[in-house]
Amino acid sequence: MNLRDELRELSEQWQHRLPVDAREVMERGARELAATGIAGRALQVGERAPEFTLNSALGEQVTLSGLLAGGPVVLTFYRGAWCPYCNLALRALQRHHEDFRARGACLVAVSPQIPDESLTLAEKERLAFPVLSDIGSRVAASYGIAFELSGELGGKYDEFGFDLARVNAGHARTLPLPATFVIDGEGTVRWSFVDTDYTVRAEPAEILSALDALG
Numbered sequence: 113m114n115l116r117d118e119l120r121e122l123s124e125q126w127q128h129r130l131p132v133d134a135r136e137v138m139e140r141g142a143r144e145l146a147a148t149g150i151a152g153r154a155l156q157v158g159e160r161a162p163e164f165t166l167n168s169a170l171g172e173q174v175t176l177s178g179l180l181a182g183g184p185v186v187l188t189f190y191r192g193a194w195c196p197y198c199n200l201a202l203r204a205l206q207r208h209h210e211d212f213r214a215r216g217a218c219l220v221a222v223s224p225q226i227p228d229e230s231l232t233l234a235e236k237e238r239l240a241f242p243v244l245s246d247i248g249s250r251v252a253a254s255y256g257i258a259f260e261l262s263g264e265l266g267g268k269y270d271e272f273g274f275d276l277a278r279v280n281a282g283h284a285r286t287l288p289l290p291a292t293f294v295i296d297g298e299g300t301v302r303w304s305f306v307d308t309d310y311t312v313r314a315e316p317a318e319i320l321s322a323l324d325a326l327g
Contacts, residue, residue: 115204121198123311134268141265144301146308154256154291154306161187161295162254166222166244169231172187174220176299179299183216183301184263184326185295186319188251189288192225194274200289201313202237208241208316215323217294218242224249224287247281257272257306261285288311289315294322302326 125296127135141159152319155161165175179185189207190198205219212219216318223230230243252258266285269276277284292314294303305314 115201115313118200118216119197119311119313122196137264137268141262142309143257144262150259150289151306151308155293155301157301157304159301161293161299161301164251166246166251169226169227169234169243171227174242179218179220180297180299182218184323186212186219186292187295188219188221188292189257190221190223190284191287191289192223193229194279197311199237202239204316206237206239211320217323220244222246222251224283226279226281229279248283249286249288255288257291258286259289261287292319294319296326
């Protein structure tokens, strides 16, 4: 089963669990976000990837330029450990981590969570790649993928007990779209996946194909 099938199965399970009113709020929020056109304004293939400096789950400072010194970078943005779709996607990436390394690429994941939350996630999922904290989604904004949750949807997340104000250091309503960028050693985006639908993610096999295309 590929990641796409796993995500579809998870989505079907959640559809049955969610109360009708919550499902309606989430579906309305998804439509409104898609209607903003944000996905089309995200960083495009052929553009230079913005530099960043972020703290890892272990408190180390990580820069994009430092990562690129070792070769291509697979940069993936996720919403947080509270999101089951994110966790499923990160587990799929971990299963292919050695495939990325075999192609000389560095995989790194970024979320708006505080480092302690990222560390807990990395330990729980046994992630062998860096997990970085983008407090306030500043880096996500520079890549064109940061957005604000509506008050209605944010309220539902509060009801679910996600406590985004705590895990995101006070930035309870700012999140990144699910997005993955393949950046070549020169810092240019060579492949990207961006979607307003948080239930879909970049397929690892497609990322690997993009790395193979770098030559």
